[in-house]
Amino acid sequence: xxxxxxxxxxxxxxxxxxxxxxxxxxxxxxxxxxxxxxxxxxxxxxxxxxxxxxxxxxxxxxxxxxxxxxxxxxxxxxxxxxxxxxxxxxxxxxxxxxxxxxxxxxxxxxxxxxxxxxxxxxxxxxxxxxxxxxxxxxxxxxxxxxxxxxxxxxxxxxxxxxxxxxxxxxxxxxxxxxxxxxxxxxxxxxxxxxxxxxxxxxxxxxxxxxxxxxxxxxxxxxxxxxxxxxxxxxxxxxxx
Amino acid sequence: xxxxxxxxxxxxxxxxxxxxxxxxxxxxxxxxxxxxxxxxxxxxxxxxxxxxxxxxxxxxxxxxxxxxxxxxxxxxxxxxxxxxxxxxxxxxxxxxxxxxxxxxxxxxxxxxxxxxxxxxxxxxxxxxxxxxxxxxxxxxxxxxxxxxxxxxxxxxxxxxxxxxxxxxxxxxxxxxxxxxxxxxxxxxxxxxxxxxxxxxxxxxxxxxxxxxxxxxxxxxxxxxxxxxxxxxxxxxxxxx
Numbered sequence: 295x296x297x298x299x300x301x302x303x304x305x306x307x308x309x310x311x312x313x314x315x316x317x318x319x320x321x322x323x324x325x326x327x328x329x330x331x332x333x334x335x336x337x338x339x340x341x342x343x344x345x346x347x348x349x350x351x352x353x354x355x356x357x358x359x360x361x362x363x364x365x366x367x368x369x370x371x372x373x374x375x376x377x378x379x380x381x382x383x384x385x386x387x388x389x390x391x392x393x394x395x396x397x398x399x400x401x402x403x404x405x406x407x408x409x410x411x412x413x414x415x416x417x418x419x420x421x422x423x424x425x426x427x428x429x430x431x432x433x434x435x436x437x438x439x440x441x442x443x444x445x446x447x448x449x450x451x452x453x454x455x456x457x458x459x460x461x462x463x464x465x466x467x468x469x470x471x472x473x474x475x476x477x478x479x480x481x482x483x484x485x486x487x488x489x490x491x492x493x494x495x496x497x498x499x500x501x502x503x504x505x506x507x508x509x510x511x512x513x514x515x516x517x518x519x520x521x522x523x524x525x526x527x528x529x530x531x532x533x534x
Numbered sequence: 535x536x537x538x539x540x541x542x543x544x545x546x547x548x549x550x551x552x553x554x555x556x557x558x559x560x561x562x563x564x565x566x567x568x569x570x571x572x573x574x575x576x577x578x579x580x581x582x583x584x585x586x587x588x589x590x591x592x593x594x595x596x597x598x599x600x601x602x603x604x605x606x607x608x609x610x611x612x613x614x615x616x617x618x619x620x621x622x623x624x625x626x627x628x629x630x631x632x633x634x635x636x637x638x639x640x641x642x643x644x645x646x647x648x649x650x651x652x653x654x655x656x657x658x659x660x661x662x663x664x665x666x667x668x669x670x671x672x673x674x675x676x677x678x679x680x681x682x683x684x685x686x687x688x689x690x691x692x693x694x695x696x697x698x699x700x701x702x703x704x705x706x707x708x709x710x711x712x713x714x715x716x717x718x719x720x721x722x723x724x725x726x727x728x729x730x731x732x733x734x735x736x737x738x739x740x741x742x743x744x745x746x747x748x749x750x751x752x753x754x755x756x757x758x759x760x761x762x763x764x765x766x767x768x769x770x771x772x773x774x
Contacts, residue, residue, distance in 0.1 A: 349692075350692050350693060351632045351635075351636075351689065351692065351693070352688070352689075352692065353635065354635075354639045354642075354682075354685050358635075364628050364631070364632075365632070366631045366632070366635060367632075367635035367636075367638070367639070368634070368635045368638035368639065370610075370638065371631055371634045371635050371638055374614075374631070374634070375631050388604050391604070391606045391611055391614070391615050392591045392604075392605070392606070392607075394608070394611045394614070395591075395593065395594075395598075395606060395607035395608045395611050396591075396607075398607070398608035398610065398611055399594045399607070399608065402594075402645075405642075405645060409649075413653050413654060413666070413670075414653060414666060414669050414670050414673070415669070415670065415673035415674075415677075417673060417677055418673070426653070426654060426666055429654050429655070430653075430654050430655065433654070433655035433657060433658070434655075437655075437657055442594075445594050448592070449591065449592075452589075452590050452591065452592065453590060453591070
């Protein structure tokens with residue numbers, strides 16, 4: 295049976311980290327919310343799973359994955375589950391916890407990237423928190439981006455590279471690729487500056503970009519372009 | 535060999551979620567940063583592990599756990615690893631991913647609780663973002679607290695209770711206990727109001743409070759009192 299990925303249509307968002315793993319592995323999966331209502335798919339179907347009385351452990355929010363009866367919520371958790379199944383996790387079991395620690399650190403940075411445009415409340419418009427967004431984004435670019443990226447750069451150095459976990463690719467590399475993609479889209483100026491000091495991170499990004507599965511995916515219409523509904527948003531006034 | 539927990543001395547913070555699991559299980563563990571320098575412990579020892587050239591996968595930040603050579607970072611990841619070992623995870627393996635999804639949702643709420651007092655930047659003083667903190671905290675209490683807590687309440691209802699995952703306690707219940715403790719400390723007024731609608735969450739809190747391991751721990755000096763260095767801070771002006 296196909297894996298079912300549930301995430302909002304029309305944006306990359308957190309679902310993109312899961313999509314990249316499924317695409318790299320050439321997995322058989324259905325994007326439920328992006329399907330046709332006539333085929334029993336679509337956003338309404340996603341919402342009905344979330345609100346289903348039959349589901350013993352409903353998720354708090356998308357993305358979530360269904361594998362048969364099992365519903366798995368939270369991006370890093372989905373990847374932890376899929377990693378070994380897609381051959382994108384370390385083969386040594388204890389190292390899967392190391393990969394998960396990296397993934398959760400990427401997730402923390404993603405949350406901060408989101409908060410650059412919504413520092414006060416997700417429920418308020420960007421326009422109503424623009425001044426605060428400028429302050430947040432300033433600190434993010436000046437302090438947080440260098441701190442996170444140099445950490446990941448150091449991980450590649452320590453593992454011996456060329457990937458975060460060493461010689462074999464893992465889903466964490468796909469997520470680091472997406473992080474670089476997103477930061478370049480949102481903050482082209484700030485990121486150009488930050489990249490100079492994290493050559494190993496950029497090499498991971500390039501290596502992932504060149505993989506067959508990722509190349510084909512990025513060139514397809516399955517890859518939704520970045521836009522201002524997602525996590526990484528390009529508001530020029532926030533880019534230092 | 536003892537498990538080694540690495541977290542800042544002097545605050546509960548994210549480390550507390552791990553401490554509660556270790557204490558409930560009566561595990562043999564050492565709190566490295568809280569130990570004496572004369573015994574090779576203390577904050578310096580923690581920092582030296584983080585900066586060690588010998589550690590192949592250094593953590594980004596505390597808390598982290600050492601189990602022999604394995605270093606595991608990120609609170610939810612530590613608990614995912616410890617859960618089965620401390621008999622605080624579901625025995626059915628697939629349900630451990632459900633527990634991890636819940637734990638990561640608790641972690642998201644914890645991040646938002648932190649951001650109530652630091653909405654603009656962790657690197658700025660609270661005093662320099664007080665007005666923004668008021669706005670953030672207002673939305674948090676009005677929208678996010680009810681949304682998260684009613685979600686957890688619904689999970690208990692669906693599983694049949696009395697715990698989040700059903701009849702058996704898991705580490706997620708200990709974390710939900712801590713969430714309630716923290717919210718009561720930080721927002722006594724706001725939380726008194728929110729609690730009325732989530733009776734099952736409060737019952738989980740009470741049930742956890744009454745467990746021998748937790749009672750003994752909370753009464754001991756190993757439990758650091760809540761304070762304004764932690765995640766949950768009581769600033770009366772933020773409490774609606």
